[in-house]
Amino acid sequence: MGKLIVIEGVDGAGKNTLARRLVSAWARDDLDVIRIGFPRYDYSIHADLAAEALRGRHGDTAQSVHAMALLFALDRKYAAKDLRKALSRNDIVLLDRYVASNAAYTAARLSESADGDAVEWIRALEFDRFGLPVPDVQILLDVPVELAAERAASRESEDISRTRDAYERDGSLQSRTSAVYGGLAASNWASRWEVVGPDVDPDRLAADVFNEPPDSGKVTT
Ligand SMILES: Nc1ncnc2c1ncn2[C@@H]1O[C@H](COP(=O)(O)OP(=O)(O)O)[C@@H](O)[C@H]1O
Numbered sequence: 381m382g383k384l385i386v387i388e389g390v391d392g393a394g395k396n397t398l399a400r401r402l403v404s405a406w407a408r409d410d411l412d413v414i415r416i417g418f419p420r421y422d423y424s425i426h427a428d429l430a431a432e433a434l435r436g437r438h439g440d441t442a443q444s445v446h447a448m449a450l451l452f453a454l455d456r457k458y459a460a461k462d463l464r465k466a467l468s469r470n471d472i473v474l475l476d477r478y479v480a481s482n483a484a485y486t487a488a489r490l491s492e493s494a495d496g497d498a499v500e501w502i503r504a505l506e507f508d509r510f511g512l513p514v515p516d517v518q519i520l521l522d523v524p525v526e527l528a529a530e531r532a533a534s535r536e537s538e539d540i541s542r543t544r545d546a547y548e549r550d551g552s553l554q555s556r557t558s559a560v561y562g563g564l565a566a567s568n569w570a571s572r573w574e575v576v577g578p579d580v581d582p583d584r585l586a587a588d589v590f591n592e593p594p595d596s597g598k599v600t601t
């Protein structure tokens with residue numbers, strides 16, 4: 381059975397970039413790794429509807445915090461079988477965003493903290509009711525929200541297909557989301573968390589998260 385490792389963080393934190401570097405590090409060690417990003421755009425109707433809603437379509441869907449969370453959760457529900465298959469065939473399944481994204485953004489939109497009702501609603505919905513596999517470790521890429529916002533904005537100016545959506549344009553939401561992520565990591569929500577900064581060494585992190593026993597959370601800078 382492979383390890384389920386998740387990267388979390390606000391938009392523009394550098395998750396995609398870190399994911400690529402982790403995969404390279406593990407590949408050098410001859411580990412079989414599969415990388416999956418959520419939302420699964422182009423594979424999941426729920427993910428596509430969510431993205432469209434965040435760009436102004438589908439009436440007032442995006443205004444409903446819970447409707448958006450349900451779309452993201454349903455994307456994962458229909459990925460559960462593939463995740464299990466991937467775990468049975470690989471040493472590592474690396475996810476770029478997972479259930480904690482829904483917990484963090486949903487709580488932030490409702491101005492709740494990590495120990496509020498929204499986070500518990502997502503946990504019960506996705507892990508208990510949908511039966512999604514619980515990660516072995518969740519990596520929080522914790523970068524200053526100003527740096528993440530700059531990166532998201534410059535990505536938009538470089539790539540016309542990466543226009544920022546409603547969440548990415550909302551600086552206050554990104555700050556609150558970052559705070560909820562901090563609370564989730566501090567309490568090792570759902571499983572062990574590892575908090576890393578923007579200058580993390582991907583090779584060291586790759587070794588740390590693959591080799592560590594599944595019982596302790598720790599902070600690496
Ligand atoms: N460690 C880094 N140093 C410098 N630039 C980075 C770093 N990580 C990411 N970036 C840049 O920041 C932008 C956002 O990174 P990305 O990995 O796409 O973030 P996310 O997946 O969290 O939204 C990209 O343009 C990327 O090239």
Ligand SMILES: Cc1cn([C@H]2C[C@H](O)[C@@H](COP(=O)(O)OP(=O)(O)O)O2)c(=O)[nH]c1=O
Nearest residue numbers: 391418419452453477478481482485547548
């Ligand atoms: C996966 C996921 C993302 N989100 C949010 C985070 C992002 O602001 C937004 C889109 O996801 P994101 O990964 O940022 O997609 P993109 O490739 O378009 O940048 O949806 C949730 O609220 N819940 C979730 O479960």
